[in-house]
Amino acid sequence: IAVVTGANKGIGLEIVKQLAGHGVTAVLTARDVKRGTEAASSLGLPNVIFHQLDVLDSLSIHRLADFITRKFGKLDILVRSVQCLFSSFCTLDLWEFIV
Numbered sequence: 001i002a003v004v005t006g007a008n009k010g011i012g013l014e015i016v017k018q019l020a021g022h023g024v025t026a027v028l029t030a031r032d033v034k035r036g037t038e039a040a041s042s043l044g045l046p047n048v049i050f051h052q053l054d055v056l057d058s059l060s061i062h063r064l065a066d067f068i069t070r071k072f073g074k075l076d077i078l079v080r081s082v083q084c085l086f087s088s089f090c091t092l093d094l095w096e097f098i099v
Contacts, residue, residue: 003026004079005029017043
């Protein structure tokens with residue numbers, strides 16, 4: 001299972017496409033639900049799942065962590081393609097749920 005942050009466009013979306021194309025179940029995350037859902041649907045791959053994530057929101061991070069734990073039991077790959085400017089919170093809290 002892979003989680004790709006900020007994956008509704010650009011490099012993040014391409015990473016999801018490549019991972020899913022190689023058989024990896026990929027969780028495409030985006031802050032905006034509509035954009036994330038549309039991006040996941042646009043790929044047309046059955047192993048791409050959308051989940052909302054705002055990397056600056058601790059509650060959002062914990063909701064994603066709970067989802068991953070309940071549905072898959074573990075996380076194998078985390079790709080942080082979203083930019084977090086001027087915030088150590090983003091880095092620390094996001095990585096914390098993996099440990």
